[in-house]
Amino acid sequence: MNERMSRADVAVIGGGVIGLACALELARRGVSVCVLERDRVGRGCSYGNAGWLTPSLAVPLAAPGQWRKALRWLLDPESPFYIRPRADLKLVSWLIGFLAASRQGQFERGAEALVGLCRASVDAWEEFAKIPDETSFGFVRDGLLSIFETPKALDQAKSAAEMTARFGVPFEVWTGDDVRDREPAVQGGLVGGIFFPREGSCEPYSAVRALADAARQAGVEVLEHAEVLDATVFSGKVRSLRTTLGHVAADEFVLAAGAWSGSLGACLGLRLPMLGAKGYSLLVPPLDPHPQRSLYLAERKIAINPHVESLRISGTLELVGEDLTVNMRRLEGIINGARGMLQLGNPLGEIEVWRGLRPCLPDGMPVIGRTRKSPNLWLATGHQMTGLKTAPGTGQLLADLMCGQTPSFNPDPFRADRYC
Ligand SMILES: Cc1cc2nc3c(=O)[nH]c(=O)nc-3n(C[C@H](O)[C@H](O)[C@H](O)COP(=O)(O)OP(=O)(O)OC[C@H]3O[C@@H](n4cnc5c(N)ncnc54)[C@H](O)[C@@H]3O)c2cc1C
Secondary structure (H helix, E strand, C coil), rough: CCEEEEEEEEEECCCCHHHHHHHHHHHHHHCCCECCCCCCCCCCCCCCCEEECHHHHCCCHHHHCHHHHHHHHCCCCCEEECCCCCHHHHHHHHHHHHCCCHHHHHEEEEEEEHHHHHHHHHHHHHHHCCCCCCCCCCCECCEEEEEECCCHHHHHHHHHHHHHCCCCCCCCCEEEEHHHHHHCCCCCCEEEEEEEECCCECCHHHHHHHHHHHHHCCCEECCCCCCCEEEEECCCCCEEEEEECCEEEEEEECCCHHHHHHHHHHCCCCCCCCEEEEEEEEEECCCCCCCCEEEEEECCCEEEEEEECCCEEEEEEEEEECCCCCCCCHHHHHHHHHHCCEEECCCCCEEEEEEEEEEEECCCCCCEECCCCCEEEEEECCCCHHHHHHHHHHHHHHHHCCCCCCCCCCCCCCCCCHHH
């Protein structure tokens, strides 16, 4: 290790969409910021996600009735959600926390907060996409169509849509014929759809790179290949970080290391019950006809994002911790699921296959705020399936709190001290 020593007002650990959004907002307020990323920026979970900016789906992971599904998932390795049965105390205590958080009242309070954060974030992404200097990241706001194959699932989804409508997300119910007429790319037996006209989408890695460029232009020092190895904590405060590129000192520290925030938090004296939930995405050549908009094959839990020159297919959620191995059975499950409703090429002609770890806390809500453990240690992590769609709002809320300004969003549902 060389003896390089950096100094900034704030050191952000993790150069994913969340760390970069926080760094950008802090820099816009005149704070000197350094981002430490062990790989290249945006190569973690922010790289190949579905690219959806969809408030209608910005809800806590812990939802009512999940415990019944969880029992089924334990037994079915082909299910869209999967928990491999194993004697793992961390997993057991995570599941207990998850089930305890799945009450209707808690779920609705969390959903209201997340939908609000997400709506403001989608507006912010839209504004960001208009800046002429920013590299295009394929932002479009042409809605999300959720498609249903059974009347029961459609009815349940209508109730969920009525809840998010109360939080400002409009929707329309389409018949099966409406779906077939307006979205000729869809085939197979379907009973109808729910269309959310204000939802957006983008190309996720381009979005995170555009954010990194904007952060650099705002004065943020972005250090790539700078892995945080350890921290010096003295009298309850974090003093400096030891990285593969030398030591970094700062007045304040932000932990935004996604699914790795649990293990990294341990060297900062935190016990954060973080689990990574693995998901996959595939990029394939465009279809003929290509979908007009983002499609959610709701009962198969498969997300379709039509980019201009490719189609992104994403899905599955497997609670794994930090294991990134590819499970071919689950990958095939996504491909077969998508084939049931879209005319995919045969052979598929994959351009890219990717997997990532969603950072998940037991109650399925992000933590954004100061820890109780150290007065100069802040958290911005645990965004589960919503990190891209809530990143600008997360950066804004964290910067408000760190700069002592009136918070733009109610910070209580995101309080860090509920865990730390
Ligand atoms: C299949 C799939 C589909 C998804 N679809 C969507 C979607 O459509 N919309 C949406 O909003 N969200 C979606 N998500 C979730 C979204 O991708 C995540 O919520 C988001 O990327 C989390 O961002 P992050 O910055 O917290 O984590 P990451 O992007 O993982 O960033 C954390 C960074 O920390 C770095 N790091 C880790 N350890 C260290 C260390 N010791 N030192 C320095 N750096 C370190 C990592 O290298 C990484 O770059 C999806 C996820 C998956 C898997």
